[in-house]
Amino acid sequence: MRRRGLSHRLDFSHRTQCPVGWGSAQPSSFGGGRVRLRAVLVDDHRLVRAGLRRLLEGHPRVEVVGEAGEGRAALSLLEELEPDLLVTDIGLPGLNGLDVAKQALAANPKLAVIVLSVHAEPAYVHRALELGVRGYVLKDGAPEELALAVDAIDRGGKYLSPSVASAVVDTLVGGGTIGTTPLDLLTDRQREILQLIAEGKSTKEIASTLFISIKTVESHRAQLAKKLDAKNVAELTRLAVRYGLIDA
Incomplete structure (x- = not known):
């Protein structure tokens, strides 16, 4: 990923207001x-x-x-x-x-x-x-x-x-709307679990990270698959990348 100009020291003593x-x-x-x-x-x-x-x-x-x-x-x-x-x-x-x-x-x-x-x-x-x-x-x-x-x-x-x-x-x-993404259907906890799944964490690792039971993680995984119409981990991961939950 290209990251421009982050190492430059800038002089902020003379700035103009940005219109945005x-x-x-x-x-x-x-x-x-x-x-x-x-x-x-x-x-x-x-x-x-x-x-x-x-x-x-x-x-x-x-x-x-x-x-x-x-x-x-x-x-x-x-x-x-x-x-x-x-x-x-x-x-x-x-x-x-x-x-x-x-x-x-x-x-x-x-x-x-x-x-x-x-x-x-x-x-x-x-x-x-x-x-x-x-x-x-x-x-x-x-x-x-x-x-x-x-x-x-x-x-x-x-x-x-x-x-x-x-x-x-x-x-x-242009008369359009900002719109939503499928991830807007998820609860905060489901978003957390989806991200950890997409990062390759196992059910046991997710349970340990979030201090919840394995059974609770499994329940959330099932709800994620249903809400996002995803058949497997690969599809969940693609959705997480596509909608910016994790970087590609």
Whole structure:
């Protein structure tokens, strides 16, 4: 997967507002311009995390206080550190980045979340915004976009990468709907189990990871097959990849 410009140090002292950031022009309770924003960074690739850390710490308002490389580890870190800002990849092992965001926001509604994604389709963006995500940045975008997202959120607004915003607007202006995916039929627990199945985990391993019984996992597997009309693990895995639950 191509990741552009993550290792470049940027000068954020002279920036203009991106047209796809929107919201109040006044300082928000999120930042308010008074103290640095404590951020947790989550990505499963160490080199990418190092580059993202440099980008974030090049911003005068951000201090990175923690990193994680896996979804469940991220939740533990968020509970421990109680940061102001979460910057997370969507394609995380163990627990998808959007599911991390959902659980984190349920525990701390004041947390600001920026997700990094390879998916520009409106359905992905719609789900992220529905969950309360404040920034949606494409991973093949310009490095400056991360700073623009922080700026928009710090003012109480939201930020979408330009091509994402354009796709959403084109869909709505054209009279279309954002739409849903088959995964929207699933409960949170079923999404977790589907991801672990797609990652190659056995029923016993899934039960151990989620602290539930093997019988409960088997019941969820049967419901997944029925809801998604999938005949085997291979078909479940293809659906998980197709709809962004895991990376290909």
